[in-house]
Amino acid sequence: xxxxxxxxxxxxxxxxxxxxxxxxxxxxxxxxxxxxxxxxxxxxxxxxxxxxxxxxxxxxxxxxxxxxxxxxxxxxxxxxxxxxxxxxxxxxxxxxxxxxxxxxxxxxxxxxxxxxxxxxxxxxxxxxxxxxxxxxxxxxxxxxxxxxxxxxxxxxxxxxxxxxxxxxxxxxxxxxxxxxxxxxxxxxxxxxxxxxxxxxxxxxxxxxxxxxxxxxxxxxxxxxxxxxxxxxxxxxxxxxxxxxxxxxxxxxxxxxxxxxxxxxxxxxxxxxxxxxxxxxxxxxxxxxxxx
Amino acid sequence: xxxxxxxxxxxxxxxxxxxxxxxxxxxxxxxxxxxxxxxxxxxxxxxxxxxxxxxxxxxxxxxxxxxxxxxxxxxxxxxxxxxxxxxxxxxxxxxxxxxxxxxxxxxxxxxxxxxxxxxxxxxxxxxxxxxxxxxxxxxxxxxxxxxxxxxxxxxxxxxxxxxxxxxxxxxxxxxxxxxxxxxxxxxxxxxxxxxxxxxxxxxxxxxxxxxxxxxxxxxxxxxxxxxxxxxxxxxxxxxxxxxxxxxxxxxxxxxxxxxxxxxxxxxxxxxxxxxxxxxxxxxxxxxxxxxxxxxxxxxxxxxxxxxxxxxxxxxxxxxxxxxxxxxxxxxxxxxxxxxxxxxxxxxxxxxxxxxxxxxxxxxxxxxxxxxxxxxxxxxxxxxxxxxxxxxxxxxxxxxxxxxxxxxxxxxxxxxxxxxxxxxxxxxxxxxxxxxxxxxxxxx
Numbered sequence: 260x261x262x263x264x265x266x267x268x269x270x271x272x273x274x275x276x277x278x279x280x281x282x283x284x285x286x287x288x289x290x291x292x293x294x295x296x297x298x299x300x301x302x303x304x305x306x307x308x309x310x311x312x313x314x315x316x317x318x319x320x321x322x323x324x325x326x327x328x329x330x331x332x333x334x335x336x337x338x339x340x341x342x343x344x345x346x347x348x349x350x351x352x353x354x355x356x357x358x359x360x361x362x363x364x365x366x367x368x369x370x371x372x373x374x375x376x377x378x379x380x381x382x383x384x385x386x387x388x389x390x391x392x393x394x395x396x397x398x399x400x401x402x403x404x405x406x407x408x409x410x411x412x413x414x415x416x417x418x419x420x421x422x423x424x425x426x427x428x429x430x431x432x433x434x435x436x437x438x439x440x441x442x443x444x445x446x447x448x449x450x451x452x453x454x455x456x457x458x459x460x461x462x463x464x465x466x467x468x469x470x471x472x473x474x475x476x477x478x479x480x481x482x483x484x485x486x487x488x489x490x491x492x493x494x495x496x497x498x499x500x501x502x503x504x505x506x507x508x509x510x511x512x513x514x515x516x517x518x519x520x521x522x523x524x525x526x527x528x529x530x531x532x533x534x535x536x537x538x539x540x541x542x543x544x545x546x547x548x549x550x
Numbered sequence: 551x552x553x554x555x556x557x558x559x560x561x562x563x564x565x566x567x568x569x570x571x572x573x574x575x576x577x578x579x580x581x582x583x584x585x586x587x588x589x590x591x592x593x594x595x596x597x598x599x600x601x602x603x604x605x606x607x608x609x610x611x612x613x614x615x616x617x618x619x620x621x622x623x624x625x626x627x628x629x630x631x632x633x634x635x636x637x638x639x640x641x642x643x644x645x646x647x648x649x650x651x652x653x654x655x656x657x658x659x660x661x662x663x664x665x666x667x668x669x670x671x672x673x674x675x676x677x678x679x680x681x682x683x684x685x686x687x688x689x690x691x692x693x694x695x696x697x698x699x700x701x702x703x704x705x706x707x708x709x710x711x712x713x714x715x716x717x718x719x720x721x722x723x724x725x726x727x728x729x730x731x732x733x734x735x736x737x738x739x740x741x742x743x744x745x746x747x748x749x750x751x752x753x754x755x756x757x758x759x760x761x762x763x764x765x766x767x768x769x770x771x772x773x774x775x776x777x778x779x780x781x782x783x784x785x786x787x788x789x790x791x792x793x794x795x796x797x798x799x800x801x802x803x804x805x806x807x808x809x810x811x812x813x814x815x816x817x818x819x820x821x822x823x824x825x826x827x828x829x830x831x832x833x834x835x836x837x838x839x840x841x842x843x844x845x846x847x848x849x850x851x852x853x854x855x856x857x858x859x860x861x862x863x864x865x866x867x868x869x870x871x872x873x874x875x876x877x878x879x880x881x882x883x884x885x886x887x888x889x890x891x892x893x894x895x896x897x898x899x900x901x902x903x904x905x906x907x908x909x910x911x912x913x914x915x916x917x918x919x920x921x922x923x924x925x926x927x928x929x930x931x932x933x934x935x936x937x938x939x940x941x942x943x944x945x946x947x948x949x950x951x952x953x954x955x956x957x958x959x960x961x962x963x964x965x966x967x968x969x970x971x972x973x974x975x976x977x978x979x980x981x982x983x984x985x986x987x988x989x990x991x992x993x
Contacts, residue, residue: 303822305821346677346678346681349678350678364819364821365675365817365819366818366819366821366822367816367817367818367819367822368677368815368816368817369815369816369817370814370815370816371813371814371815371816372620372813372814378661378662378664381662382661382950382951385950385951386941386942386951389941389951390937390938390941390942393937393938393940393941394934394937394938397930397933397934397937398930398934401930401933439881439956439957440880440881440884440956442957443881443884443956443957443960444884446938446942446957447884447885447888447960447964449938450934450935450937450938450939450964451888451935453931453934453935453938454892454895454931454932454934454935455931457927457930457931457934458899458927458931460930461926461927461930461931462927464926465923465926484906485902487902488895488898488899488902491844491848491898491902492891492894492895492898494844495841495844495845495891495894495895495898496891498837498840498841498844499837499838499840499841499887499890499891500837501837502833502834502836502837502840503830503833503834503837503887505833506829506832506833506836507829507830507833508825508826508829508830508833510610510822510826510880511826511830511880511884514881514884515884518884518888522891
């Protein structure tokens with residue numbers, strides 16, 4: 260049997276490197292906050308032909324609107340991020356663009372007041388805290404140990420740090436913005452992370468009943484027993500996500516990318532973070548008792 | 551359960567056939583033939599069962615608008631905000647319904663003292679008219695003109711004195727066309743008390759103007775020819791047909807108890823929605839094919855069973871989406887994908903366990919043990935996900951938690967997926983395997 264728990268220093272090194280990179284990026288570049296959270300307006304126009312973003316920017320300025328960015332999307336589409344836009348300005352902006360000799364089809368229009376986003380962030384944080392608390396208690400009760408519950412929640416925290424950190428990198432290098440879908444993805448990963456951790460825990464619980472070995476040995480055994488299932492399951496998720504990433508269109512691109520990073524991190528964190536913490540905690544407890 | 555595996559197998563087949571039928575699109579082309587799936591329409595005696603099997607697509611997929619209005623509660627006494635907000639909601643609902651949109655959705659949300667009304671308008675992309683129609687206060691009143699005779703210091707003047715006849719006395723309003731000019735007018739019908747008031751007022755003002763005021767603007771100032779006792783009146787003005795229609799809608803819906811302002815608007819054009827659906831379906835099919843191949847390569851015949859289980863999972867899910875009905879949104883599709891992953895994970899868990907148990911036990915017994923052992927981990931893991939789903943779906947509308955449609959849609963589809971995958975993973979796959987194993991033995 261492989262002595263997985265012997266290499267805990269390696270897991271700490273891997274997780275530490277990834278998380279520290281993410282935290283570095285968070286401090287250096289932060290997150291690209293989307294319109295849904297900070298307020299503003301997002302309009303997507305499909306034009307009959309490409310006229311270049313400069314000319315569109317000119318029209319925006321002529322209408323006295325605050326221009327944040329213009330991005331090109333597939334099929335001669337331009338996505339404009341603006342400040343607050345009234346309905347009169349919306350009409351004159353479209354007319355202004357059409358004066359340049361193209362027809363502009365408004366694919367989507369989204370305007371959000373500056374306070375709405377802050378509420379959403381607060382509600383999401385409350386949601387995560389309540390869900391984490393619920394999971395902590397559920398795991399603690401099912402596995403009859405507070406250690407199990409807290410280790411699972413710490414692994415969950417590990418995965419959210421990995422995801423938020425990498426999203427900061429995506430944001431800096433590829434312009435990924437934090438929107439409602441990102442929040443959904445983050446919440447999905449949290450539940451997936453716990454799902455996966457419980458699978459490994461379950462094997463520890465089962466072997467414990469039968470043999471009564473030390474937690475260290477039980478953890479090694481459970482990790483070996485669940486390794487193939489964990490890998491196969493991750494493959495299945497990765498296949499699905501990659502297909503969605505390549506073919507699923509631009510609306511869900513970053514959503515799927517987040518899920519991809521998260522599902523890999525979630526599968527990794529179950530044996531190598533949750534169980535590692537569990538074993539380390541157990542060892543420390545025994546040391547204190549001996550003294 | 552005293553059923554034999556064969557009987558259960560028959561039950562599964564019947565269920566799958568029904569679910570497959572419901573989950574088919576209304577019409578599609580198969581081998582060059584156009585096939586139309588009829589909806590349920592049964593008549594047994596006097597009882598008619600009618601049901602359409604169509605998917606309900608959310609705003610992000612079908613196109614449409616979401617408008618968020620914030621109510622100004624500053625003039626409402628503390629404690630009666632909830633009633634006022636409910637009143638706003640009801641009136642907006644009436645107005646939206648009069649606007650003639652299929653399946654509109656109006657809901658309220660109160661968070662940290664901010665009262666909001668969220669209006670979802672499927673299929674509407676020109677929101678300007680909708681916003682002005684929904685958000686207006688529309689306070690109707692009739693006013694008498696009080697003339698002050700000229701004095702030494704001031705010349706003669708006239709002031710408007712609002713009467714006690716207001717929009718509240720209105721029973722209904724409708725657009726009528728003048729038989730002579732062909733111009734649209736608005737015919738209003740008063741309540742009994744309103745009709746009495748109107749008779750008194752017109753009696754007092756014969757030969758004088760009686761201005762009609764809507765939202766502090768005189769929209770028409772007809773001259774009273776004689777006392778009107780019938781309880782009906784006509785507003786004439788220089789209206790276009792659209793204006794008259796809009797006025798009638800506003801009058802019918804009554805006045806908003808508090809002013810509202812638009813704080814958020816999201817509009818998705820129908821073309822963008824359709825593109826997202828196409829791309830997601832294509833990606834989903836490609837992903838599913840790769841996953842199915844992977845399962846067969848990894849687990850052989852067991853993988854085939856898992857793939858059949860996955861197919862059954864998919865048709866039951868789509869059938870339930872149509873029957874409940876669940877509104878399918880982009881995050882909802884993601885929730886569905888995740889539940890597909892979890893359904894397969896259930897299978898992988900069982901098969902891995904089966905591989906472990908096979909050397910120790912006889913084939914059939916090993917299978918039962920694998921199912922039994924995998925169950926505890928599946929149960930605990932699914933329960934943890936359900937906790938998250940519960941917080942996200944927020945079924946009791948707790949105001950400190952999220953109430954936004956897309957996140958809810960995600961949570962509901964994920965929770966539904968967990969229950970269906972329990973059924974397809976545990977009940978369906980297990981019984982298929984039992985039947986399959988038996989056949990192998992007989993050979």
